[in-house]
Amino acid sequence: MAMSLRVFAVSLCVASSLACAKEPGDEGTVGETGTGDTEDLPEGEPARGIHITEVEANQGTAILIGRDGEWVGAEGRNAYMIRDRDTLIRLQHTVDEGWVPREIAGVLHLIDADGNELPPRSRTFMVEGPSDPRKINTEFYFSILADEAKPGLSYWVELVEVSDVDVSGLDEGVNVTPEDFALIGYEQTPLEMKVMLVPIEYTYIDPATTVVLDDADLQQIEDDLLQNNPLQSVSFEIHETYTYDNQLTDLGQLLSPMSALRANEGAAPNVYYHALVDVRGPAVNMVAGIAQLTGDDKSSGTSRVAATVWYKPNDAVPTGSTGTIVHEVGHNQGLSHVYCPNASTPAAGPDPNYPHDGGKIGVYGFGIRNFHLYTPNAAHDYMTYCGNAWVSDWTWNKTYQRIRTLTAWDYEGAPATTPGPQVPLLVGTLLPSGNEDWWVMMGPAPAPDELSVEQRIELRGGGELLDELPTSLSLLSDHETVVVTAPLPEDIELDGLDGIRRVDWRGEGREVELDALHLGPRVRAR
Numbered sequence: 001m002a003m004s005l006r007v008f009a010v011s012l013c014v015a016s017s018l019a020c021a022k023e024p025g026d027e028g029t030v031g032e033t034g035t036g037d038t039e040d041l042p043e044g045e046p047a048r049g050i051h052i053t054e055v056e057a058n059q060g061t062a063i064l065i066g067r068d069g070e071w072v073g074a075e076g077r078n079a080y081m082i083r084d085r086d087t088l089i090r091l092q093h094t095v096d097e098g099w100v101p102r103e104i105a106g107v108l109h110l111i112d113a114d115g116n117e118l119p120p121r122s123r124t125f126m127v128e129g130p131s132d133p134r135k136i137n138t139e140f141y142f143s144i145l146a147d148e149a150k151p152g153l154s155y156w157v158e159l160v161e162v163s164d165v166d167v168s169g170l171d172e173g174v175n176v177t178p179e180d181f182a183l184i185g186y187e188q189t190p191l192e193m194k195v196m197l198v199p200i201e202y203t204y205i206d207p208a209t210t211v212v213l214d215d216a217d218l219q220q221i222e223d224d225l226l227q228n229n230p231l232q233s234v235s236f237e238i239h240e241t242y243t244y245d246n247q248l249t250d251l252g253q254l255l256s257p258m259s260a261l262r263a264n265e266g267a268a269p270n271v272y273y274h275a276l277v278d279v280r281g282p283a284v285n286m287v288a289g290i291a292q293l294t295g296d297d298k299s300s301g302t303s304r305v306a307a308t309v310w311y312k313p314n315d316a317v318p319t320g321s322t323g324t325i326v327h328e329v330g331h332n333q334g335l336s337h338v339y340c341p342n343a344s345t346p347a348a349g350p351d352p353n354y355p356h357d358g359g360k361i362g363v364y365g366f367g368i369r370n371f372h373l374y375t376p377n378a379a380h381d382y383m384t385y386c387g388n389a390w391v392s393d394w395t396w397n398k399t400y401q402r403i404r405t406l407t408a409w410d411y412e413g414a415p416a417t418t419p420g421p422q423v424p425l426l427v428g429t430l431l432p433s434g435n436e437d438w439w440v441m442m443g444p445a446p447a448p449d450e451l452s453v454e455q456r457i458e459l460r461g462g463g464e465l466l467d468e469l470p471t472s473l474s475l476l477s478d479h480e481t482v483v484v485t486a487p488l489p490e491d492i493e494l495d496g497l498d499g500i501r502r503v504d505w506r507g508e509g510r511e512v513e514l515d516a517l518h519l520g521p522r523v524r525a526r
Helices: 215-228 251-264 298-303 319-332 393-408
Strands: 004-011 050-058 062-067 087-095 102-111 117-127 140-144 154-161 176-183 192-202 233-239 242-244 271-277 289-291 305-309 422-430 436-444 452-461 464-475 482-487 499-504 509-512
Touching: 050 154, 050 176, 062 176, 087 154, 102 140, 117 140, 192 215, 192 251, 192 393, 215 233, 215 319, 242 251, 251 271, 251 289, 251 298, 251 305, 251 422, 251 436, 271 319, 289 319, 298 436, 305 319, 436 509, 452 482
Parallel strands: 192 233, 192 242, 192 271, 271 305
Antiparallel strands: 004 233, 050 062, 050 087, 087 140, 102 117, 102 154, 154 176, 289 305, 422 436, 422 482, 452 464, 452 499, 464 482, 499 509
């Protein structure tokens, strides 16, 4: 099967930056008013009776870079700042008793690593009282575009009087933060993601269905992955259609063929293979997506596979399905579920270390593509099963570590470890329904310390036991489906076998139906 029909390299687009947003609204989107460069800076005395309490940088999750007039350094920050990524800067303020409502101008000054001053940007509006962090139109906010967001960039903000109102009786206030230019704190690290989208032609149903991705679909997938992950870019490849003609009773059945496909194509270990299937409904047996939980080494490459039910009722943009893709890629990045008490379905295997109550995101979130503001106590981490899903600062930091590791493999200083040679593998998917799906495929052998006899494979031929094989076990993201992998002898002749039997730790066995055994690419019966 050829690799791909089309290649899409997508990254942050300045034309889609904050300065192109819609008008602001309560608890909603950031608008273009006052976010761009200004030729004529507001002139006036420092604002009085108003106090800057916080300066927040937000590329997806809120990070305080200023508090009460002081710079907040690395030791006081909750998450990483990503270079080459659009950034919202917003201020929170309080006002003194006896505040006189009037227009105030806020100005963001920037200096790059070489000492060059970037065009300042300002926002002027009628300040009625203290800011409300839930309502963007009560705040001073500004944009830093992706091509400006570089390591070494420093900032300084000020509030300036621009009205004719006599404010001499008001206190001086905290009208600058910090006292002098200080680093925003963008990291040097390159952070990239590579995804192979595999449209499935599902021929078991009549008429057959084939997932066809249009530009709007791809844009939505890009936006959701990019906004919810600490990334500079997402690179997509659209694979040729993969035909699947067996009945899908469990979505996990698609993961073994995806592992075989990526192994056969020699995919780089940092590429995520993601199957998309149309079953004329939102789920398979109440499951909309499933994935392998993978480690951060190259040998785990064949496990970087997932599947999502692609559901487009009335040909609408499938935001539900793209949200599922984000969730399942999260599993491929090693994330477990996050507990949410209001979920209609309990999440299996929630991470006990998640720090925010109720699966909430804990800090403000912001979409660099949809320009939407997500509140700490209304939005839920995307690894929950609750709605209004967004990335928390905790998940942001965990995926940062994984993305940094995988991206490094494309640059100098990549880890020396490489996948082992391709060997024949017997791979079984033990489904929650009690059914089993078995493949013989080529791939790297599990490490010796991953093998055990908790599940073992018996090979029989000529009426006798030929071999007993240890296996490695992995649990899929539903915490019910088990994948059993056994390295086969390289000289194995499948046609010469009388039977294959899986035996568990209790000694209970189950025959593998030889007639139902799937052969992956580059595998022959003899």
